[in-house]
Amino acid sequence: MVKVVVLGAAGGIGQPLALLLKANPLVTELGLYDIVNTPGVAADLSHIATPAKVVGYLPPDEGLKKVLTGADVVVIPAGIPRKPGMTRDDLFKINAGIVRDLATGIAITAPKAFVLVISNPVNSTVPIVAEVFKKHGVFDPKKIFGVTTLDVVRASTFVSEILGDLGKAPSISVPVVGGHSGVTIVPLLSQSTVPLPSGFAKSDLEALVNRIQYGGDEVVKAKDGAGSATLSMAYAGAEFAAKVIKAIKGEKGIVAPTFVNLASDKASGDALKKEIGQDLEYFSAPVELGPEGVVFINPLGKLTDYEKTLVQAALPELAISIEKGVSFIGSSKL
Ligand SMILES: NC(=O)C1=CN([C@@H]2O[C@H](COP(=O)(O)OP(=O)(O)OC[C@H]3O[C@@H](n4cnc5c(N)ncnc54)[C@H](O)[C@@H]3O)[C@@H](O)[C@H]2O)C=CC1
Ligand SMILES: O=C([O-])CC(=O)C(=O)O
Numbered sequence: 001m002v003k004v005v006v007l008g009a010a011g012g013i014g015q016p017l018a019l020l021l022k023a024n025p026l027v028t029e030l031g032l033y034d035i036v037n038t039p040g041v042a043a044d045l046s047h048i049a050t051p052a053k054v055v056g057y058l059p060p061d062e063g064l065k066k067v068l069t070g071a072d073v074v075v076i077p078a079g080i081p082r083k084p085g086m087t088r089d090d091l092f093k094i095n096a097g098i099v100r101d102l103a104t105g106i107a108i109t110a111p112k113a114f115v116l117v118i119s120n121p122v123n124s125t126v127p128i129v130a131e132v133f134k135k136h137g138v139f140d141p142k143k144i145f146g147v148t149t150l151d152v153v154r155a156s157t158f159v160s161e162i163l164g165d166l167g168k169a170p171s172i173s174v175p176v177v178g179g180h181s182g183v184t185i186v187p188l189l190s191q192s193t194v195p196l197p198s199g200f201a202k203s204d205l206e207a208l209v210n211r212i213q214y215g216g217d218e219v220v221k222a223k224d225g226a227g228s229a230t231l232s233m234a235y236a237g238a239e240f241a242a243k244v245i246k247a248i249k250g251e252k253g254i255v256a257p258t259f260v261n262l263a264s265d266k267a268s269g270d271a272l273k274k275e276i277g278q279d280l281e282y283f284s285a286p287v288e289l290g291p292e293g294v295v296f297i298n299p300l301g302k303l304t305d306y307e308k309t310l311v312q313a314a315l316p317e318l319a320i321s322i323e324k325g326v327s328f329i330g331s332s333k334l
Pocket of ligand 2: 081082217219220228229
C-alpha cells in the first residue's frame with residue numbers, strides 16, 4: 001500500500017503530475033490538495049481504471065490534515081511560477097511562506113513521509129522544509145528531497161538532439177549536480193552514458209551547458225507570461241516519485257538525481273563536501289535510495305577542468321540560497 005499526496009494538485013504541474021501518479025500501478029491511494037478545484041480534479045481522475053483510490057480536499061474542514069493522514073510520499077508543486085524577466089529567487093517572497101505552511105502540516109500529520117519539493121526556488125525551499133521539521137522535532141535528512149529530475153531529463157533530450165537521434169534520449173543519462181537554478185545547475189557531460197560526438201567544439205559544449213542551465217527560461221519565454229514548465233516537470237516529477245516508491249517497496253539499486261541534505265548519509269556526504277571543497281549543507285547529486293530514504297550520495301567522480309570551474313561557480317549562489325531558506329524559518333513563528 002502506498003499513499004501519495006500532491007500539495008498544489010490543481011495547478012499547471014499538479015494536474016498532469018496527479019494524472020501520471022494515478023497511472024502508476026504501485027500507487028494505491030492518491031490524495032490531492034490545493035486551495036482551489038481539487039474535488040473536480042479528484043472526481044475526474046477517479047474514473048481512470050488503475051488501482052489508486054483518489055481523494056481531493058480543500059483548506060476548510062482540516063483538508064490538509066485529512067489529505068496528509070497516512071501519506072507515504074508527499075509531492076509539493078504548490079506556489080507561483082515565474083513570468084519572463086523573473087529569477088527563481090524572485091518567487092521566494094511568496095513561495096517560502098506557502099512551503100513553510102505546508103511543511104508544518106506534514107511535520108504534524110505525516111512526519112515520516114518522504115517529502116519531494118518541486119516549488120521554487122528549490123535551493124531555498126528544501127532547507128525551509130528541513131528547518132520546519134527541525135522545529136517540530138521530526139527532522140530526518142534522509143527523507144527530504146529537492147526535485148531536480150527535470151535538469152537531467154533536459155540534459156538527456158538536448159544531448160540526443162545533438163546526436164541527431166531523439167530515439168536515444170531515454171538511454172542517455174547525464175549526471176546534473178549542484179542545485180536547481182542557473183549557474184547552480186552543473187551538467188557533467190563528460191560522464192554522459194552516450195558520449196558527445198568526437199571533436200565536439202568547446203564553444204558548442206559551452207552552449208549546451210548554458211541551454212541545460214537555462215532550459216527553464218526557454219519555456220518561460222515561450223509561454224510568454226503564462227507560466228513555466230509544467231508538462232515536462234510533471235513527467236520528471238512522476239519519474240522521480242516512481243523511483244522513490246520502488247525504493248520504499250524494497251527494490252534495490254535505485255539511484256535518482258536529487259538535492260539533499262549532506263548529513264543524510266554522513267560518510268558519503270562528507271566525501272562530497274571534500275570533493276567540492278566547501279562545507280555546504282545541501283547539494284544535488286545522483287543518490288541511492290532505500291526504504292528509509294537516502295542510502296548513499298554518489299561522488300562527483302572524475303571531472304574535466306571545465307566542469308571543475310562550473311562546480312566552483314555554483315557554490316557561492318548555492319550557499320546564499322540555502323542560508324536564505326534556513327534563516328527564513330529561523331525568524332518565523334511556527
Ligand atoms: N523543481 C523544478 O524543476 C520545477 C519547479 N517549478 C515550480 O513549481 C511551482 C508550481 O508551478 P505551476 O504548477 O506551474 O504553478 P501553478 O500556478 O499553475 O500551480 C500552483 C498551484 O499551487 C496552488 N497553491 C497556491 N498556494 C497553495 C497553498 N497554500 N496550498 C496548496 N496549494 C497552493 C495554486 O492554487 C495552484 O493550483 C512553481 O513554484 C514553479 O516555479 C516549475 C517547474 C520546474
Ligand atoms: O524555470 C522555472 O521557473 C521553472 C523551473 O524550475 C524549470 O523549468 O526548470
